[in-house]
Amino acid sequence: MSSQNRNKDIRIVVGQTKKTKEFFAVLPDENINPGARPRSVSDDPIVQQRDWVQWGVDDRKPTKNRLLIEKVSIAGATIAKVTRKLVGNGLCYYNPDDIKNGVVKHAYNKDVEDFLLNNRIKTKWMFAQASNYNYYMNCFGTFILSNDRKKIARIVHRETEHCRVKLNKELTEVKEMVFSPYFSEGGPANVGQRLDFPMMRLDQSSTDLVRNSKALEFGYHTYFPTPGSFYYGIPWWEALFQKDGWLNVSANVPKIILGMHRNQVNIKYVIYIPESYFFSRYEGWKNMKLEAKKKIIDKKILDLNNALTGTENAYNTISHVFKETANDFKEYSKIKIEAIDDKLKKDSWLPDANASDAQIVQAWGEHPSQMGLAQEGGNLSAGGSNQRESYNTSISLNTPDQEILLEPLNFAMRFNGLPYKFFVDHTYHTTTNEQESGLVEGEGSLKIEKPNNATLPDK
Secondary structure, rough: OOOOOOOEEEOOOOOOOOOOOOOOEEEEEOOOOOOOOOOOOOOOOOOHHHOOOOOOOOOOOHHHHHHHHOHHHHHHHHHHHHHHHHOOOEEEEEEEEHHHHEEEOOOHHHHHHHHHHHOOEEEEEHHHHHHHHHHHHHHEEEEEEEOOOOEEEEEEEEEEEHHEEEEOOOOOOOOEEEEOOOHHHHHOOOOOHHHHHHEEOOOOOOOOHHHHHOOOEEEEEEOOOOOOOOOOOOOHHHHOOOOOOHHHHHHHHHHHHHHHHOOOOOOOOEEEEHHHHHHHOOOOOHOHHHHHHHHHHHHHHHHHHHOOOOOHHOOOOOOOOOOOOOOOOOEOOOEEEEEEEHHOOOOOHHHOOOOHHHHHHHHHHHHHHHHOOOOOOOOOOHHHHHHHHHHHHHHHHHHHHHHHHHHHHHHHHHHHOOEEEEEEEEEOOOOOOOOOEEEEEEEOOOEEEEEOOOOOOOO
16 A cells, blocks of 8 residues: 655554555654654554554544643633533524524424434533534544434434544545544454444435445544644644643643652751750760760750740740850850741742643633633733633634534434524623623624524523
8 A cells, every 4th residue: 555645744554455464544643753754554463453544653642632631620621611612502503594684583493302302412412522522623423313214313422532433445535433442542452342333424425325324323523624634633732732742831730849848848947056055054064974965955955846836836035045255255055046948938939830821721712811820920810801802702713613513413404304503502791881781692694583482491
């Protein structure tokens, strides 16, 4: 098998053909130098068992990305927020044929409502799709047909981490979806550990696919077609996952601080007691037995420790008389007490993850102030107008993501002969000067009005 790879940062691999025993994979390779040629991995015994398109160097890229995200609290919190924004107030739908003068009303159809309820679209599928999209920018699932094969009866979300695509024999297009929980461990070892589904193209050509297949369950795969993508979408935030990327920086800060706490010397004072002190206080000290000296020294240390520790001794005074030489006033037999500065109480001493956290938040399209991060030299709060505009901008810009996210659902409507299109309802924020609540509905080229229907909740 030979392959021309126009993207130099991609290793090419897809499986084995009759003409050669070499194996290649189509994947972004984080360990390959820019400009490097695709290399054969035919000696890899694990790769030799694969007939799907490998995802990452060891086919565990989605898993490794998730595990790294789980080490950084701000990353998880950011994904949760952008996921909620992507879901918005919830799903709504309308009939494009009802648009008049740029205005259309929310639709209500019992068949659609039953479909949404039976498939838990609003309570499970939508959230799963949105969170997977914000983790990997790829979404997988399956359509289950009715027994007469005329309608899509079920739509099932499949975790992106457990899905791969499989090419046709000519290696020219995706023909199947492979699902297996074993992908998180490097891939299924045998056929019994995986499920293969014919891939449903989300266009009119799928009608012929369904008619020519005996299967009742078909896979789907949607992703944002970022530059460099082959069979899996590459997230805009891919740079975060590099070996020395910002996620690793933020992940290491808690380890450093914990290590400092564990290894710090928990001593408040250092007390210096010269031996001359005991010569001046105890007659015959020079000839005293060692055991007797030890008892006197230990007693003095205990008295000083008791005087310096405990809340009851806070702001206490310690008095000590010492000698000075007559000629040059040189101190003699003086006890010295020095306080040890606690470096951990000084902000300048502690590693700060604010810069890396801000980079992470911005990589997912959020403004740092939306996540409570302070700007350089600033405080945690941005102005109310900045917060409001940042929020409104972010939900305005996620429309393309919503289209990709809802593509399987809108396809199911068309396949079932229902003329409806889904969208995500959003509420935009304004100032209370314009409206008492500070909330307004989104304005766009298409005005969608809520119907006068008591069965629909008021959003």
